[in-house]
Amino acid sequence: MALKLVPDNINLAFVKRRKIFFAISAVLFVAAVASTFLQGLNFGIDFKGGILIEARNKAGPADIATMRTQLNTLGLGEVSLQTFGELSDVLIRVEKQPGGEKAQAQAIRLIKDVYSLLATANAAEPKFSRGRPMVLKGKLNRPGTTIATIEERLAKLSLGRVAVSRDAASGTVEIVIPPQYTDSDTETAAIDKQNQALTRVRDALSVVTYRRTEFVGPQVGGELIMSGIWAVVLALFGILIYVWFRFEWQFSVAAIVALTHDILLTLGFFAELELEFNLATVAAVLTIAGYSINDTVVVFDRVRENLRKYKKMPLPELMNKSINETLSRTVLTSITTLLAVLALVILGGQVIRDFSLALVWGVIIGTYSSICLAVPILLYFNIRRDTFAEAPPEAEGKAPAE
Amino acid sequence: MVHFPRWQIVLIILACVLGLGFAAPNLVSEKNIGSIPTWLPHKQINLGLDLQGGSHLLLKVDVNTVFREHVASVADSVRRELRGARIRFAGLRVEGKGVRFRVRNIADIDKARETLRNGVGSVTTGSLLGGGGREVTIDSSSDGVFRVTLTDDAIRARQSQAIEQSIEVVRRRVDELGTLEPIIQRQGEDRILLQVPGLEDPERLKRILGKTAKMTFHLVDQSEVPRKGMRPPPGTMLLAGDQDENQLYLISKRIEVGGEDLVDAQPTLQDGQAVVSFRFNSRGARRFGNTTRRNVGKPFAIVLDGKVISAPVIREPILGGAGIISGGFNTKTAGDLALLLRAGALPAPLEPLEERTVGASLGTDSIVQGERASVIGLVLVIVFMGVAYGRFGIMANVALTANMILLVGALSLLQATLTLPGIAGIVLTIGMAVDANVLVFERIREEVRSGRTPISAIDAGYRRAITTIVDSNLTTFIAALMLFFFGSGPIKGFAVTLSIGLATSMFSAIMITRLVVSIWLRRKRPSELPI
Numbered sequence: 001m002a003l004k005l006v007p008d009n010i011n012l013a014f015v016k017r018r019k020i021f022f023a024i025s026a027v028l029f030v031a032a033v034a035s036t037f038l039q040g041l042n043f044g045i046d047f048k049g050g051i052l053i054e055a056r057n058k059a060g061p062a063d064i065a066t067m068r069t070q071l072n073t074l075g076l077g078e079v080s081l082q083t084f085g086e087l088s089d090v091l092i093r094v095e096k097q098p099g100g101e102k103a104q105a106q107a108i109r110l111i112k113d114v115y116s117l118l119a120t121a122n123a124a125e126p127k128f129s130r131g132r133p134m135v136l137k138g139k140l141n142r143p144g145t146t147i148a149t150i151e152e153r154l155a156k157l158s159l160g161r162v163a164v165s166r167d168a169a170s171g172t173v174e175i176v177i178p179p180q181y182t183d184s185d186t187e188t189a190a191i192d193k194q195n196q197a198l199t200r201v202r203d204a205l206s207v208v209t210y211r212r213t214e215f216v217g218p219q220v221g222g223e224l225i226m227s228g229i230w231a232v233v234l235a236l237f238g239i240l241i242y243v244w245f246r247f248e249w250q251f252s253v254a255a256i257v258a259l260t261h262d263i264l265l266t267l268g269f270f271a272e273l274e275l276e277f278n279l280a281t282v283a284a285v286l287t288i289a290g291y292s293i294n295d296t297v298v299v300f301d302r303v304r305e306n307l308r309k310y311k312k313m314p315l316p317e318l319m320n321k322s323i324n325e326t327l328s329r330t331v332l333t334s335i336t337t338l339l340a341v342l343a344l345v346i347l348g349g350q351v352i353r354d355f356s357l358a359l360v361w362g363v364i365i366g367t368y369s370s371i372c373l374a375v376p377i378l379l380y381f382n383i384r385r386d387t388f389a390e391a392p393p394e395a396e397g398k399a400p401a402e
Numbered sequence: 403m404v405h406f407p408r409w410q411i412v413l414i415i416l417a418c419v420l421g422l423g424f425a426a427p428n429l430v431s432e433k434n435i436g437s438i439p440t441w442l443p444h445k446q447i448n449l450g451l452d453l454q455g456g457s458h459l460l461l462k463v464d465v466n467t468v469f470r471e472h473v474a475s476v477a478d479s480v481r482r483e484l485r486g487a488r489i490r491f492a493g494l495r496v497e498g499k500g501v502r503f504r505v506r507n508i509a510d511i512d513k514a515r516e517t518l519r520n521g522v523g524s525v526t527t528g529s530l531l532g533g534g535g536r537e538v539t540i541d542s543s544s545d546g547v548f549r550v551t552l553t554d555d556a557i558r559a560r561q562s563q564a565i566e567q568s569i570e571v572v573r574r575r576v577d578e579l580g581t582l583e584p585i586i587q588r589q590g591e592d593r594i595l596l597q598v599p600g601l602e603d604p605e606r607l608k609r610i611l612g613k614t615a616k617m618t619f620h621l622v623d624q625s626e627v628p629r630k631g632m633r634p635p636p637g638t639m640l641l642a643g644d645q646d647e648n649q650l651y652l653i654s655k656r657i658e659v660g661g662e663d664l665v666d667a668q669p670t671l672q673d674g675q676a677v678v679s680f681r682f683n684s685r686g687a688r689r690f691g692n693t694t695r696r697n698v699g700k701p702f703a704i705v706l707d708g709k710v711i712s713a714p715v716i717r718e719p720i721l722g723g724a725g726i727i728s729g730g731f732n733t734k735t736a737g738d739l740a741l742l743l744r745a746g747a748l749p750a751p752l753e754p755l756e757e758r759t760v761g762a763s764l765g766t767d768s769i770v771q772g773e774r775a776s777v778i779g780l781v782l783v784i785v786f787m788g789v790a791y792g793r794f795g796i797m798a799n800v801a802l803t804a805n806m807i808l809l810v811g812a813l814s815l816l817q818a819t820l821t822l823p824g825i826a827g828i829v830l831t832i833g834m835a836v837d838a839n840v841l842v843f844e845r846i847r848e849e850v851r852s853g854r855t856p857i858s859a860i861d862a863g864y865r866r867a868i869t870t871i872v873d874s875n876l877t878t879f880i881a882a883l884m885l886f887f888f889g890s891g892p893i894k895g896f897a898v899t900l901s902i903g904l905a906t907s908m909f910s911a912i913m914i915t916r917l918v919v920s921i922w923l924r925r926k927r928p929s930e931l932p933i
Contacts, residue, residue, distance in 0.1 A: 005790065008851060054764065101754050131733060199603040211764035213604075217755040220460065224890070231888035238880040246873055280823055283885055283893045287830065287900070290881035294834070294874040298841065301870040329844040332790060333837040336783045340833030343779035344826055349771035351452075351764075352826055359830065 005335075006328035015320040018376035025261060025373055032268020039271045044278030045214060047228075049096035049221035051108055054084060054212035055115065061087040062208075070114045076107055085350035089211070096218055104215045117145045117153070117205045118173055126177075126198060128191050134198060136175040140166075142207070147173070153204045159197050177201060228282040232263065235286055239293050247300055250381035255296050258374035262292045262365050269361050275354040284355050288362025291337070295330060295370035302326050303375065307385055315383065319375050327371075334367045404861050404920050414913050418804055424811035447813050450821035450895050453769050455762030456599035457607060460755045461572075463592045467750040468564040469557060476522060476538060477501045478656050480550055481637065483521040489514050494636075500538065500551030508546050515542055522550060561592065564749040567662075569594055571748050572611060593755070604759050611752055617661035617743055619690070621654045622701040622713050628652040644709040645730055651710045653703050658693040659686050667743035669736035670726075676736040677728040680743060687723025695719035704729070706739070772825035779829045780806065787836055791843055793932045797918045798839040798911075805835050805903075805910035812902050821895030831903030837874075838911030842867040847933050856931045857923060864916060871912065875904050 014021075045052045055062075064081050067090060071079045077095045084091040092111065097103040109121035120138035128134060140146075147164050154162045154175070163176040180197045181190035203209065216224075236256060243252035266285050270277050302322040310318055341363060344356040406414075424443045427435065438444040451458050473496050480501055484491050489510045494503035505514050518540050537556040541549045569588055576584045576598065585597040598607060623638045628650035634640045637656070643649035663686025670679050682690055694702070694716050703713040704727050712729030731739065784802065787795035809828065813820060846863030854862065882904065885897035 008847075056763075105754070105757075195603075195605075199605075209761070209763070210759075211761045212759065214758040215754075215756070219462075220756045227888045227890075231884045234888075235881045235884035238884065239877050242877055242880060279890065279893050280896075283823055283889060283896050286881045286885050287896075290878035290900075291834070293877040293881070294837070297874040297877055298870055301873060305866075325848070326844070328847075329837075329840050332840045332844075333834070336786055336836050336840075337830070337833030339782040339786060340779035340829050343782060344775045344829045347771055347775040347778055348826065348829070349768055349775075349822075351768060352822055355823065355826060359826075 004328075006331055010327060011320070011324050012327070013320060014323045014371055015316045015376050015379070018372070018379070021372035021376065025369075028265055028268070029261060032265045032271075035268045035271040036264070039274075041267065041271050041277040042274045044276040044281075045093065045096075045216045045221070046278040047221050047225050049216050049218040051092075051094040051096075051104060051111070052212070052214045053092040053094075053108070053111060053210060055090050055092065055208040055210055056086075057088045057090065057208050059207065062090045064090060067092075067115075071111065074107075074110050074114065076110070089350075090208075096221075101217045104217065108213065108215060112202075112206070112210070113141065115206055115208045116202070117142055117150055117207070118175070120202075123172070128194050131179065133179060134177045134194055136177065136198065136201060137172055138175075139171055140173055150175070150205065154201060157197075157200050157204055159200070162201070175201060224279060228279065231282060232285060232289070235289060236260070239289070243293075243297065243300075246297075247304060248383070250378060250383050251300050251304075253381065254374050254377040255293060255300070257377055258296055258369040259289050259292055261373060262288055262362065262369050265365050266358060266362055269358065270354075273357075275357065280352065280355045281358060284358035284362065287359060288366055291362060292366030292369060295333075295366055296374045298329065299323060299326050299370055299375055303378065307383070311385065315379060319378065323371050323375055330367060330371065334363055337363050404857055404864075404916075404923060406917060406920055410913075411917065414917055417808070417909070418914070421804070421808035421811035424815045425807050428810060428814060443814070445814050445817060447810065448817050448819045449765075449769075450819045450824065450892060451597055451599060451758070451765075452760050452822045452892050453765045453772075453820065453825075454599045455602060455760050455765040456597065457601045457604040458756070458758040459596040459598075459604060459607065460589070460757075461594045461596060461611070461752040462755050463565050463568050463594065464750045464753060465561045465564065465592045468561050472552065472557065472560050473500065474655065475657075476550060476552060479522045480518065482656075483517055484514065487513065487517040489517065497549070498551065499557065500549060502547060502549045505546040505548065508544075511542055511544075511546055514548065515540060518548070518550065565592055565594070567749050568752065572596060572752075575611060576607070594752070600762070602759060602761050604757055608754065611748075617664070617704065617706045618657045619659045619693070620656065620703045620705055621658060621693070621697060622703050623652040623654050624700070626652060641703075641705060641708065641710050644706065644711045649710075651703055651713055653705065653710065658702075659689045661743065662749075663687075663689070664743055667740040669731075669733065669740045672726060672728065675728060676731040676733045677726050678731065678736050678740045678743070679724065679726050682723040684723070687721075690723060690725070691719060691721040695721070711739075768822050768825075772822065772829075776825065776829050776832065779832050783832055783836060787839075791933060793922075794843055794846075794919070797922065798836055798843070798915055800918055801839065801910040801915040802832070802835055804914050805906050806832070808906040808910065809899070809903055812906060813899065816902075818898045818902070819895050820899065821892035823892045823896035824899040827896045827899035827903060831900065831907060834878075835903065835907035835910065838867075838871045838908060839915055841870055842911065842915070843933060846931065850931050850933065856928050859931060860919060860923065864912075868912065871908060875908055879904055 057063075062083065064083060068079065068081050071081070071092070071094075076097065079095075080093045082091050083089060094107060094111065097107045106121065113119040113121045116138075117140070118136075118138040119141040120136060123137040123139075126134045126136045147166050150173070151162075151164050154164065159180065160178040162178070164173065165176075166173045177194070177197050179190075179194065181193040236259060239259065240252050240256050243255050263285055266288055269275075270281060275281075299322060302325055303319055306313070306318050306322050306325075310321075313321070338360065341356060341359045345353065345360060348356055424445075427438060427444050428446050430438065430446075432446075435444065435446060477494060477496060480503065481494060484503075490506040491503045491514070492506055494501060505511055522538050523536060523540050536553060538550050538552055541551070565588060569586060572594060573584075573586050576586065576596070583599060585595070587595045589595045596607070601607060623635065626632070626635060628640055630650065632640065634652060637654060638652050639655055641651050641653050643651065659682065663682050664680055667678055667680040670677060698716050698718060701713040701715050704711045711727060714728065727739070780802070784799045787798050787802070789795070791798065806828075809831065812818075842863050845867045846859050849859035849862045850856075879901060882897050882901045886894055886901070889897055
């Protein structure tokens with residue numbers, strides 16, 4: 001009644017064809033390394049610092065070309081724009097600005113100015129002053145904007161009487177926001193309420209809504225790279241020790257070779273597809289390592305068991321038998337994991353799409369490397385059968401406990 | 403393996419019931435969560451900033467400022483003590499981690515050394531552990547050159563103190579905003595992590611934090627008339643007025659009283675004018691009293707963030723520790739200043755290193771998409787397992803469902819933060835959770851093929867598969883552990899859900915599925931296994 005994806009007595013010659021697999025892996029490996037170093041990884045702001053803004057155009061699909069032209073006039077260096085998920089959503093990436101962290105904050109203000117009816121970044125910050133209205137100053141920015149359009153937008157906010165005026169000589173527009181607090185409010189509460197009103201005014205003047213604003217300073221970026229590298233190296237080391245402890249050093253070296261292969265192929269995948277390489281990617285890499293070693297250990301376990309069971313069987317044959325015996329499990333688990341991860345790619349949203357794609361790739365190469373690399377590599381190490389010679393904990397044919 | 407003692411059955415069922423109990427509050431809407439009696443589980447999963455919307459700020463405490471001030475205070479003490487002992491010296495200046503100077507008269511070397519040893523040399527770092535060592539070391543050479551150097555311990559202790567104080571000040575200022583539930587943590591050597599859910603405009607936060615509000619009281623040096631561009635005499639500095647940039651003051655560098663001794667500040671009216679009244683603690687009161695007593699008739703400057711607020715003339719000694727700052731305030735500016743003083747001074751400026759703000763709309767979208775992906779992923783896996791293993795697949799699906807409930811229950815109970823990558827971790831767990839079952843079932847299939855009876859096959863299947871399950875899960879756990887220690891924010895959240903998912907999936911595969919299989923065996927006593 002149950003479906004069998006893998007026939008019971010399957011016997012595919014994995015170990016015999018190991019040279020082919022090694023060749024395929026070597027080619028992929030070289031391609032991945034070349035791609036990583038020549039093409040370079042598309043580092044996100046987590047690692048190289050910079051600014052990332054996700055904006056949603058209020059009036060429907062965004063006109064990326066125009067938005068790009070507008071941003072390029074700011075002279076902020078390298079600026080990249082791309083639609084993100086929906087047509088109205090745009091992801092803006094700006095390289096890290098020369099100067100300290102303050103320069104980054106000013107750049108964010110300038111970018112936000114581009115998409116506002118009123119450019120305020122170069123005017124003085126509105127000051128809070130108890131009992132007095134707050135004044136936001138700026139210049140009309142986008143073509144076709146008049147005092148009337150601004151008034152119309154602000155009228156919907158119900159902030160009381162918001163006065164908008166324009167000085168004919170200088171062209172400076174003043175928006176006067178009346179106090180939003182009562183006498184009983186404490187100083188901090190009053191400051192906060194007034195600032196909240198200011199935020200709402202700014203939002204209303206903007207042609208986009210900001211869904212995400214991130215900036216990572218250069219200093220933090222460098223540290224995040226280091227901690228990412230450490231995480232990967234220590235995870236590999238921990239796995240090495242564990243497998244050594246549970247099996248033998250040969251197994252542990254073979255596992256690490258396979259894992260390194262998986263990790264580098266994942267890096268190559270990111271470089272080749274120009275997917276963003278960020279903190280989440282490091283998590284994906286480690287998860288792939290975790291998945292791949294999980295697979296590898298299952299096959300190793302069977303190799304160990306068979307070494308005890310078939311004392312006379314030649315090693316290549318024994319290993320091939322072990323792979324085939326666990327093949328059904330390997331295939332089934334890969335399928336269930338792929339099903340879940342594919343659901344994530346298709347439905348999980350744009351923010352983690354690259355992460356999910358990496359997991360799909362990882363499940364595939366993790367499965368491949370466990371079967372076609374890790375086990376055949378064992379052949380080249382001198383595995384001593386007597387290591388596993390002691391009587392297995394459950395003797396053959398022993399009556400079940402029940 | 404097929405037989406369960408009664409107590410084990412009770413424990414397994416109890417674990418499932420508890421899991422269900424702790425997971426249940428997540429089904430209640432946010433509004434009604436308050437109506438659950440407190441003796442019942444009532445905690446929902448804690449959503450991370452990326453799902454909830456909010457601001458994340460990583461701030462750096464500028465310890466260089468702290469260090470510069472520390473050295474300046476040493477220079478100040480040295481100068482005062484030498485003058486007090488009437489030792490003539492020259493060339494006092496800051497050098498490296500301390501100050502150097504030369505006594506004019508070689509005969510004064512011993513006296514100077516003695517004076518300094520009893521003065522600055524006797525100060526200890528006052529750290530909690532081991533009482534601390536000396537704050538400075540004093541070296542002198544035979545030609546009369548002295549070096550007074552801060553010890554590394556002293557520098558470290560002072561910086562650590564400055565960071566603690568900064569955290570406290572940030573906490574107080576953010577707390578004054580009310581309703582927000584901020585997370586404020588020290589990170590590493592000199593950093594503060596500030597996470598404020600529900601706040602979508604980090605500018606709002608930065609405006610509150612931006613002011614260092616460092617208030618100090620200094621005497622005014624009247625030996626020269628302050629002019630723009632002049633070289634201030636040693637020990638003094640040229641500062642501008644807070645209101646009027648062109649009004650210059652020549653201020654003694656020595657801090658008579660610092661803002662850290664201030665205990666209260668309030669805006670009040672005096673003769674129809676807005677002023678700020680303040681009160682010192684006993685130490686501040688004593689210093690303030692001494693200074694004002696000795697300097698009646700002289701101007702006394704109140705300096706805030708490097709600007710002179712006012713420099714009123716001391717009319718009489720102020721011994722009670724309370725005073726008034728008047729400086730052309732209106733009700734609003736007086737209120738602002740009082741607030742900043744009350745919340746305490748930041749010992750050093752804060753610089754944002756990293757800033758991440760997620761809007762609530764993006765957070766909500768992420769939750770909806772994450773939920774959809776989880777549900778569809780779960781359904782796909784359940785259908786596949788049903789097709790691949792028939793009756794046993796259904797049993798594994800019971801365990802998979804139980805696993806999800808346990809996972810949600812554990813996350814709620816531990817109040818672990820669920821982030822977007824964390825949801826990915828859950829989806830991945832769904833896929834990998836059945837692995838343990840698959841391992842067992844495949845093993846059972848093999849045992850059946852080798853001609854065992856159903857009970858014997860199932861027993862051997864479980865017994866043999868368990869070591870494999872433990873080995874493979876532990877290695878994945880190692881990777882998750884590294885993610886937890888080296889990851890930050892959302893990534894930590896991923897590591898947490900992945901680890902908890904590993905634990906619950908092992909439990910559900912080894913205990914729950916096995917229990918279901920065992921009950922089925924007992925009921926049906928099958929002669930062959932439908933696997």
